[in-house]
Amino acid sequence: MEPPADTSKTQEDALRQPSSTQPSQPAVRSLRELIELVSGRCLDINKPQEDSGLAQPVPFPFLGLVGQREMKLALLLALINPAIGGVLLIGARGTGKTTAVRSLLDLLPDVQRSNCFYGCTTEDIEAGGIETVCPDCAKKYQQGIPLESQDRVRLVELPLNAQLEDVIGRLDDRPSTHQRLRLKRGILAQSDQNLLYVDEVNLLSNEIIDAILDAAANGSYTVKRGAISATYRARLTLIGAMNPEEGDLRPQIMDRFGLRVVIHGLTNTAERIEAYQRVQLYRRNPHLLVSQFAQETEQVRQEIKAARQLLPQVTIPQSCTHTAIEIIRKLKIDSLRAEISLLEASRAHAAADGRCEVNLDDIQTVAPLALRLRQSPFMIRYLKSVSTAEKSLESAIRETIHNKEKVNG
């Protein structure tokens, strides 16, 4: 019988082996398989555990999160395909929502980002001419100095006390001749090509959540302040979280999140123990924990990059679309967003699997994420009362006419 340490080594080898001999072949068949593999792995916690004494917090490794497979899948799909429309995590305090979201940063490929405070890009100039950028950037452009550079994806966390002007931007007091310079970029503009995390989304004011959802859906937004207006890009991956104990989310808002995950505490004792040990190790020496998942983290990063590149080629056969619609109709879901999220998530799932065509397994896997909490209890009650009223209306008309006919006849 082999000791447990060897088992985990075998798993690591299984991951490493094929990629070292055939670099183009992923070691595991799919992203889901990878999640399964690392979620169930036992860590060697007997390594030296001296305190790392770090001042800078290191995110908990995404692949080091125990269990919560559905949450991991939803977050990865949202990273692959922004058209899914974001993810809503629903769970009590202490179920690891925020930890999971913060851990996503290590998985994201770099992006090209504007070097300018005002967010000027070469694209702006190509689309609208040199006057669409600030004078500094106009000068740089003419001198052939690039306006963008490669940058890491950031996690923008919406502060709980944020005001609408913080979110969309406010007027700048400094005098300027340039329209965009008169507005200070808000949190949404800063979230362009980043992740925007909105915790306690159910406690936000309607105007703020509407502004965020509109910008996320359109990939841009326009701010108007008197005669001044400016349009900003907001190509962001939106992740919302809420604790249902602290209040409901309006059904219209709930409907606008593509995928929904209800997070439960771990029920398996072995998983709870494993989670506890990992948290202890993370507290003592976060780098050691991160290093134990470094290889798989890099692999998932590459897979997400590959899946993003493959996504535009992924098609949905008509039979799959029909099946998806049939499920939605069976559940009596009215919102058209249901099929958009379901089909786009299926495409992301196929892309993560390296396929160019969606199959029924994709639909089946992502359907609970895309369709749960879509049925509006209000609409069901409303439609029932309308139908009851319709029936009594019809019978009243029918009876009265019948009685008249009897009298006249």
Ligand SMILES: [Zn+2]
């Ligand atoms: Zn500029």
